[in-house]
Amino acid sequence: MNQPASAYFIEERHDPNETHTLAVLVQNEPGVLARVIGLFSGRGYNIESLTVSETEAQKHLSRITIVTTGTPMVIAQIKHQLDRMIPVYQVVDMTQTRRSIERELAMVKVRGQGEHRVESLRLADAFRARVIDATTESFVFEITGNTDKINQFIDLMRPLGLVEVSRTGVAAIGRGPEGM
Numbered sequence: 623m624n625q626p627a628s629a630y631f632i633e634e635r636h637d638p639n640e641t642h643t644l645a646v647l648v649q650n651e652p653g654v655l656a657r658v659i660g661l662f663s664g665r666g667y668n669i670e671s672l673t674v675s676e677t678e679a680q681k682h683l684s685r686i687t688i689v690t691t692g693t694p695m696v697i698a699q700i701k702h703q704l705d706r707m708i709p710v711y712q713v714v715d716m717t718q719t720r721r722s723i724e725r726e727l728a729m730v731k732v733r734g735q736g737e738h739r740v741e742s743l744r745l746a747d748a749f750r751a752r753v754i755d756a757t758t759e760s761f762v763f764e765i766t767g768n769t770d771k772i773n774q775f776i777d778l779m780r781p782l783g784l785v786e787v788s789r790t791g792v793a794a795i796g797r798g799p800e801g802m
Contacts, residue, residue, distance in 0.1 A: 658686060668690060670689040687791070722797065724794045725768065726768070728775075738783055
């Protein structure tokens, strides 16, 4: 027998967490990013990745790409609350459209000598990473791809002398001729 949904009979729910990429078109003005981020932090939502840039200079519009994780109910609530914010023009869940391309760029610094150096170059070639800086003691690789590919590359570089990583965050765009 189902209990009624009230404060006295709280149902235990175990909905699985999902990762979603949201594209948010906003007015490019001071404080907008702070308000969007405040919506997440004020409600305890986590941001896995955040990318922001002006995309239409004539119209003063910026695009915020947010990767977040939550139950389907939480994701729906985030989208609804973003949609209600004043300088937000449009919110698109790129994950639900299933017709989007997501990419991230990372710069990966690896220190190594001898066989580790050769192995890091071999792996970089396999992952189509480019050498953008080289010294006698280290390399800096540039790699683009989806988040899983970049994570895998970083994990393989750890035992070879990984020093540091700098990542851009996810950028996403829909496939086909239509815009956002």
